[in-house]
Amino acid sequence: MSDTLTEVQAVEEPxxxxxxxxxxxxxxxxxxxxxxxxxxxxxxxxxxxKKTRTVELTLTVTGTAEGEWQADLVHGTQRVVSGLVIPAxxxxxxxxxLHEDIAEGxxxxxxxxxxxxxxxxxxxxxxxxxxxxxxxxxxx
Numbered sequence: 474m475s476d477t478l479t480e481v482q483a484v485e486e487p488x489x490x491x492x493x494x495x496x497x498x499x500x501x502x503x504x505x506x507x508x509x510x511x512x513x514x515x516x517x518x519x520x521x522x523k524k525t526r527t528v529e530l531t532l533t534v535t536g537t538a539e540g541e542w543q544a545d546l547v548h549g550t551q552r553v554v555s556g557l558v559i560p561a562x563x564x565x566x567x568x569x570x571l572h573e574d575i576a577e578g579x580x581x582x583x584x585x586x587x588x589x590x591x592x593x594x595x596x597x598x599x600x601x602x603x604x605x606x607x608x609x610x611x612x613x
Contacts (some may be wrong), residue, residue: 534564536579540586561586 531547540561546554561583568579 534559534567536561536564536582536586538582538586538589540583540590 529549533545533547534542535545536542542559542561542564544554544557544559545552546557565576565579565583568576
């Protein structure tokens with residue numbers, strides 16, 4: 474009988490099973506954090522500076538070696554003036570008013586045009602003198 478009791482007791486003893494340890498890849502669930510309350514930003518002091526509105530104007534002045542000048546004016550993307558003929562003296566005066574470096578660049582172009590016109594004038598004067606001489610020969 475005692476053997477049977479022992480067997481029964483052995484059967485009645487609770488069996489303790491070991492639970493496997495969590496795998497290293499598995500992460501423990503993170504605790505849920507309450508959303509942090511955002512601190513209100515302090516108001517920026519208003520600027521006393523005046524806001525400047527810019528206007529985009531593009532003036533293009535084009536000249537030829539012969540001294541012919543023209544201007545194009547664009548406001549933003551809209552062409553306001555196209556191919557407006559400008560006297561060379563007006564270009565020279567405007568360049569002097571804008572900046573010395575601009576005036577020097579314009580003056581270089583104007584001087585080349587003057588030289589070209591002087592050369593052409595000398596050629597024409599020589600031709601005119603020749604024609605006058607021929608006319609004088611015919612008149613005698």
